[in-house]
Amino acid sequence: MRWMLMEPEYAATTGRTYITIVNLTPHPFVLTSTHQYQMSDWDWDTVPPGKSRQNVAEHTGKVGANPIDTNGEAYYRIGDTGKTFVVRATTHIPDTYPRRVVFDLSGMGKGQREYKVPEQEVPVTLVITGSDEYGFVTSLSHGPGNWMNSIKDVIQDRPLRHVVMPGTHDSGMSKISGAILTGATSGNTQTQGLNMYNQLRTGARWFDLRVQTVHQVAPSCCDNYEFWTTHINDETADAPIGRSGEKFDDVVDNINQFTAENPGEVIILQFRYLIGIRNVPSMGPEYWKTKQKDEFFDKLRRINNRCGNIPTSGANGLGDRGVGSFMSSNGNKGCVLIFLDTRHLEQNIAAADRVARADGIYHKNDLPWSDGWPNKEDTKDVAESNINRWQAERTNVLVSQWLSTPNFMTSTFVYSLQSIAVLPTNPTLYWRGVPEMSPTAFPNVIMVDYVGQILMNERAWDELGAELYTLAVGLNLYMLSENCDISPKRSVLLPKRSGSGSGSARIAAAPQANPLVSSWNGIIFANGTTVNNPPPALRLGQPAILRGGTVFSNGTVLTKDIPNPEYKGASARV
Incomplete structure (x- = not known):
């Protein structure tokens, strides 16, 4: 972000929103599909282990477009774990912070959080560490103090x-x-x-x-x-x-x-x-x-x-x-x-x-x-x-x-x-x-x-935000554990093996009991309201109707409004 964008006279300069995803797990975050409506730039991709990616959702500035309807969703699969998450770029108009980003981690049992976009071109960040074997730790909220x-x-x-x-x-x-x-x-x-x-x-x-x-x-x-x-x-x-x-x-x-x-x-x-x-x-x-x-x-x-x-x-x-x-x-x-x-x-x-x-x-x-x-x-x-x-x-x-x-x-x-x-x-x-x-x-x-x-x-x-907290945990758990001079023992994030030989098969195991790995699967709204036991179908910021003109990642463009096939029955805004 250029510093001049903090000046009030430049407040309407750009509609660009950046969403950073940090992957400190041994699994790739595979982008499986996206769709967007009224985004003039929509750039998403897979995030390899140990890396981060800054994705782009630029809200249109075209005259006559209704910004309230501007939405986009990006769907991710976490390697071959069977777990998924969704990122939504949407709006909340009128509001001091009219652009919102939702990290929906309910597909990995880690809840949802709605973020106010702090300023034009200021990223909103998601950090995930841990593994399917160890359990996942995310930046949606702080874990234990110790x-x-x-x-x-x-x-x-x-x-x-x-x-x-x-x-x-x-x-x-x-x-x-x-x-x-x-x-x-x-x-x-x-x-x-x-x-x-x-x-x-x-x-x-x-x-x-x-x-x-x-x-x-x-x-x-x-x-x-x-x-x-x-x-x-x-x-x-x-x-x-x-x-x-x-x-x-x-x-x-x-x-x-x-x-x-x-x-x-x-x-x-x-x-x-x-x-x-x-x-x-x-x-x-x-x-x-x-x-x-x-x-x-x-x-x-x-x-x-x-x-x-x-x-x-x-x-x-x-x-x-x-x-x-x-x-x-x-x-x-x-x-x-x-x-x-x-x-x-x-x-x-x-x-x-x-x-x-x-x-x-x-x-x-x-x-x-x-x-x-x-x-x-x-x-x-x-x-x-x-x-x-x-x-x-x-x-x-x-x-x-x-x-x-x-x-x-x-x-x-x-x-x-x-x-x-x-x-x-x-x-x-x-x-x-x-x-x-x-x-x-x-x-x-x-x-x-x-x-x-x-x-x-x-x-x-x-x-x-718990981004720096989660980053520190992830760098110690994942990245430094990849250096055998620092951590000669096998990483706790990797799957256990069924035997001692180099060709031993991996075995599935339940996530380890660890105070860092929370079982919370609730919702945190942008105003701080927290719902610990939300209805299973409640999805923050999810559009019930996909508008005509919606563009899918495979190039398909809708010619008319249709029900969102991913919509389970309820969405919410606060």
Whole structure:
């Protein structure tokens, strides 16, 4: 999507809708047939295993056409499993979001969901992973919070550099608070829409946290202070521009709430700044003395399930230890790993005192990781920079920052950070990034702004998307399991064999019991309404009548209206 399409004057420029399908299963998604009415472009095809495809449904702009009748359906078969799914492009007029996409997975027992198309040329995405043997996991809704623990048998022997996880950029900036008073705004400073607890629920496991003490200029500076997360342009500047986000105590409480509810996860907290700022920034930074450092460390010690005294090198070190050992730590409650960038602390605190490994507090250099920050404004440049980085040979954990870095003028006066993330940038990951991933070329951390958000300013839990959650599960389950150096055991997604020989026949089996594999087969409407036990014939967005002029994939064109042969008796719109 070109950024100019976010401008109101271009709102009617194009009727193109993109539908991205991501296949992280060992089965091909075979396109069996399509039909469409009043689409000026209708481009669909089969999606091979381990790939994605961006399909096109362009609503006609012809004068005299009734957009309410515009519909199209694409039918898919999942290999030879006997399971199917349907994608429908339709409309909901009048509405703020007049174009809709329905993913109907009832043919595989996984329910249906209606999506509002966020903006012209902004893709709607479906991610499917798992297999017929293992059971399927889809992006229609989030699964259990402890997704890592749910695939522990698959990833437990892998080091962190062989595991993929979502991450969030400037994780504490889920709101703008008033602790710092500058000219910065939500549009150019806020980077997330969810607090830490809900970021964790969306699957994020690596967090970019920037913490400062905010000192009150009056009545006394500078022993009157509190700890806040912040996002500013330069923490050492005389008068930096930026704002405060979540209070750091609230971040700690959010993490502890999540880990209490979801045992067995590995969570990485990466801390930066660690320096003071006046509430009306001026006169440069307040470097932490021992008092502030000790208070900050005390707050870190409030984080539950830390992992202390882990060697920083060797086979059992932070970089090479299997993640299963972290997941089993603290009585199987999991592990929160804390890494500090202490560059500013060293001016007042001895280097030997900068970390407290016994308490599970480490220096950033204790884990060999690479920061894949493109520092690019344009979404296309961001994508290409990330792809080039993860395809390069490497041995460290790679934090791939799939996010744009607009200049100050752009994010202040033209496009907000939210619109840049939600509209052009985050959706690009699935149709541009995924096809470039392979069992030997992949990011470890996929860091984004506004994680989980599909629509502008819509952040209720039932409005979020599980695309990144499902992508991370799928990359670990399917793609990395195809690399025998990473996963020497037979993939859990492949069918079991009846014997031990190479010519042994496959045997059918019921899907394995796994909390990731849901038996839910309901319906989620675009307004968030959920029906858990819908009538079997209810199909979201399915036209009862195929209009004269409907075009089928075999070239047939209807000359008159006919009943839809796939119509079972009921369709619905909300």
